Amino acid sequence: MRVVALYIDAQVADWPETASICSRFDGPIKTVATADEVYADVAAAKDPVRRGKQVLYLTRNKGAYIRQCPGTSHYTCCGYKILHVGTFCTMDCTYCILQSYFHPPVLQYFLNHADLNAELEQLFATRTIHRMGTGEFTDSLIWEPWTGLSEALIRKFAGQDCCALELKTKTTFIDTLLDLPHRRRTILAWSLNTERVIGSEEQGTASLGARLNAAARCAAQGYPLAFHFDPVVINDGCEAEYRRTVERLFAVIAPRHIVWISLGALRFMPDLKAVVQSRFPQSKIVYGEFIAGLDGKMRYFKPLRMKIYRAIAQAIRAHAPDVCLYFCMEDDEVWQDALGFRPADRGGLTRMLDDAAVRQCGLGNGSRLG
Amino acid sequence: MASDGEVTEECDRLIPLVDIDPRDERFRITTRRASDDLHLSIGRLGLRVPPLVVPGAAGFIIVSGFRRIAACQGLGWDSIRARVLQKASPYECTLKAIAANSLERPLNLIETSRALRLLDQYAPGGQAPPEHAAALGLPTHAGLAARLKTLCGLPAEVQDAILEETVSFAMACEIGRMEEGLAVDFARLFRQLKTSLNKQREILTLVAEIARREGINPRQVLTEDRLSRLRDAQDLDRNQKTQRIRKLLRQRRFPALVAAEDNFQSLRQRLALGSNLQLVPPRDFEGTRFTLTLNFESVEEVSRLRVKLDELVDHPDFKTLLTGKGRGFGEAPVP
């Protein structure tokens, strides 16, 4: 979706980064004293979620840049850290939880990078292993057309040995990243799905083929890669379609390039359902067999999750028996059923992923967390 | 509140009944049609309160007293004494028509809807001042009034269901957003089942979601063979029909979940736990903890339960209950 208006927080109006972004933008630009005017613009629209994707607000991150990933109780969380560089997204996936996460949802990009760098330096100084990513409250690479954020982060992470950065995306905005001296400290990651789900539920995203080609180009430049089958959407014929996606993945990417692959079935807070029903009346995605999970999120009935996980895991294992394969927010029962072990058997999920990062990203000289 | 300065005049007159057009119901508020109850009293005591009429293009239009006039016609009268409004605007007639009803008795939902609609229809500028509605005892909250106004535009069968109170106001508003045929289908079903609002909501949601899921019209779900057979079943009472219809719809909306529930149930039955031992699975089979409840009064009973528990631990179906979730408890016991 095209950004059609740019709002600038008066506090960052004369910053060089602001000028740089403005020079790459050809729509109306307005400086505002507070965010209220931006929120009012978005809230007044017939479809505030859509408007929120078309209005970019340049401002400061007034909270912490580095945050703990908000895992939920009862399900195994991976101990990830979030680098909070901005919010929301220009693509428009029907299932996107960000639609009901922010009130109102606004595309914001934070410019106080001195604070970001200070927080990173502090973390690097602990010399403990960390994994972090920018793709939790936004897509990591949507900012590429306007900013040099990814380049700066890749260079920054290349200068240390204990933290791996994961840039998670559904775009193919990698051209500016290919020749950077990354020292394998940055993992480029793509969300993968079936052609059907991408076509019907992921508006404005790159096709599966384009994502895989972009990944292959990054692999050729020595970048470690990750893939996330998330959200796995269960519908008639999905097992065969996910197997086909796995085939296509391994047809272009050798397992040795892959740091980890995650699987996560579609889950959402109950209030997202009404948003999807009203914004995407054609979508059938919320009419799956959902039950209320132990964390209050809607999840597919567990035996259905187990079945599709078994199928995808089996397909992945057939190509990459040793790749680090994990579940995002599932319990031991699911792990045992689909993968044949529980995270605790291998030192816990955090340990498993840290090990994979150490191996694939060359992290070292650091002590482990927890 | 009645006017723009002019005083509406009213006079009593004897009017031939043939001069009153009972089919002109533009000011009708009451939903009651039958006038048998009035027959008797008017026949015995005469017409104690004269109806209110207004001169029309040909003859008179009834403002209030529809049932009284019908009763007089039924009694074979030639003429009646009526109050005739002179120089009354349609809006003034509306106010009088509503007042004659709402200040005498509580209006039902359809009557309230008609009253609010009439006010808007004839108010100068298209919207009646809220104080007029308030003076007539009508709701003034804008959102509530807007929803109420839709009711009298609903198909007759839906309105009947509202009047019978088999469909609540909340449900009527939901049904009112549907296309007419579907709204009528739901009204018929709910009139037949006479079930609670929560169950109606459940049925409505299941039907809508099945239709979305399967890409068909919701009316096809409601007219599906098995559902129709349940509705027609002579040997089932209303509660049984409701229960089976809900189960049927749930089965179609959540096939794997309901199959797992059924499989779990039959495995549990095979364990023959008896009445002193209850085994409850985690809600929707999501968690991993089962609950076993033991009921006893004496040491002897505990002793018997201990034997039962020992048998249970070795029972292959019990193992399947605990480990067969990935297969929906549907296949052979896990070795």
Ligand code: SF4
């Ligand atoms: S790409 Fe990610 S952040 Fe963007 S709309 Fe889709 S799910 Fe949301």
